[in-house]
Amino acid sequence: MKENYRNPDVVLDIHDKPKGIKWLGLSLQHLFTMFGATVLVPILVGINPGIALFSSGLGTIVYLIITKGKIPAYLGSSFAFIAAMQMLMKDDGYPAVALGAITTGIVYLIVSAIVKRAGSAWLDKLLPSIVVGPVVMVIGLGLAGNAASQAMYAVGANGEQVYSVKYIAVALITMSLTIFFNMYLKGFMGLIPILLGIVCGYFIALAVGIVDVEPIRQAAWFALPDFQAPFVTYTPKFYLTAIVTMAPIAFVTMTEHIGHLMVLNKLTKRDFFKEPGLDKTLKGDGLAQIVAGLVGGPPVTSYGENIGVLAITRVHSVFVIGGAAALAMGLSFVGKLTAIIQSIPNPVIAGISFILFGVIASSGLKILIDNKIDFNLKRNLLIASVILVVGIGGLTFQVGAVAVSGMALATLFGIILNLILPEKAKSELE
Template structure:
């Protein structure tokens, strides 16, 4: 694509800058969308959520800078590293996690240099539509169970989950209102259906009595996150376990990174593998992980939830993404607002997620339709079938600290089947 290209099917294209209150509203929509997942990771690991917000915003700005402001992607806390980080936090504390985050970032940088040297044309051969489509579907559908569980179950203090009809009602009402907003609102309000859905869902949750407001009352307006900075708050140390445990996981998140780029390519009608180049996108992601680790946050990765917002609103502006990043950094210091957003109950997030995750999955289906994939051919049917079941089913292959599961393993199977299966089955050639 030349520099003058503008996607005619969008409201705001990548380089379009919204004004005033519209900019704030669109950025807030992305902020609310990523918030639940971004703070959930540090909560599960034992890291300050305020730091995770700050590091996700800072990491996103680093990514936008490295990719020359050409890719509208938001980077938030990565779920892929949770188990490894929990183990490292228990055994050695945050310094080990920081080393692990820096290590994963370095893996990205090394791979980006290899891609720069070897080029990225091989991706088209390695990842044709019959592999890409089902993988993109797995990205969305693989998250479906999480959304359903958030909509159904209340987490009890003893760690058990209780089926709660109120939760389902809130989730479905949030879903219904978001659909209505998306279909019938015009003008500026028509650009922020997700944000409106979250706000209305929150009000409904308050009426149903499932929002805990005590933490909001107790929170201070201004609170400096407890940043963890090497040579300032702790002395760096070489943790071999951190390197061995987290470095292999980088290859798993790279698969997710490439999958998200596939979706963004389709949405924006561009080829980010060529411009700014896969080497730059990997470098941006790697540097973002390193920066996040150096300020005390978990490793970051691009978020499918925010890609869903791009698809629904047709607002692809990097200025909106950058605005969300700045808001996240500021929010990390506002204790009261952080408490309010942290109080958004799971059912509200679930109601929104039903749409966001579904849109991602539908994008994968659209890839298959647009490329006229023939499922009467056994080769195509087998490749898609294996990818979908392995990815959505969560099949895991683990050897020591290295584990491939879900989308990563499904992508690997898809690539191998695409390489080794003949173009036609014997029964089709007779």
């Protein structure tokens, strides 16, 4: 592909720069598209959403710089790490989550260096569809119990869980509205059903009196995000549990990364595996995750939602993506907005989660279907079975203070079984 190639089928190609209000409008569209999912992750984990907005914008800019401004991709908070981050926040807090995010970035950098030297064929052998599909299903289904609890239980006067019909009603109405928006809205509104669902659910929660508005009144309009930076907010510490829990999940998000590149190749009529190269894209993603970890944000990953915006609008400009990143960073300093996001009650989040977690699980099933995985073969059946039960069941392997559990352990088992099991069992060879 020539350096000065321009895709004739687009409104704005990768290096075309819009002007003025048009630029602002196009960037706002990407901001709104990623907003709901990016702030939902920190809400579920217990991280300040202002930090997540800032780290997603900063991570995107880092990615654009490393990939030489050649790939129009927005990076937002990754859902793949939610369960691991929840566990780490509960046990060790921000420092462990930050170390985990930095660890995943380092894994990306190591793989990037290997890809640059040896190519990427080994990744396909390590993570075939029979491993990736069930692991992605675990990401969604493993969080289903959390969503159900958020929908059912309010917090009583003494901190106990109290079954609440009101909570269930708000969760189910939020879910129903989000499904309606997803199915029946068109154009730009059809791109932001999650955000619309959260907004409508929030107003319903306000109407029934389950939103605490006092922190919103007290919040300043301008406020620094609650950055959890090493050497400033806390003293860095080595958490082996964070490393062994988060590192295996990085291999799962790499498959998502590669899948998004494939879609972008078709969309932009380019080959990003060759230029700037898979090693550069992995390096950009890895450095973005490290930067996110250093400011206290969750790991980031490329967003399929924003790729959908590229496809529908036929605007592929990296300047538009960069503008959205700058807007996200700016919004992170609006204290009122952060307070509003943090005031979203559990049943609203649960209503959205019923859909989002289910969609993630269904995406894993789609991987298996699209790749025509044959479950008549014992090998495939065994690999998928072990991954699903270990991951969803929350099996934990603990030695001293080090624990590997849930999806991380399921991913490791899946990789090992894929490498050691023969193509066919002896009974299938007869």
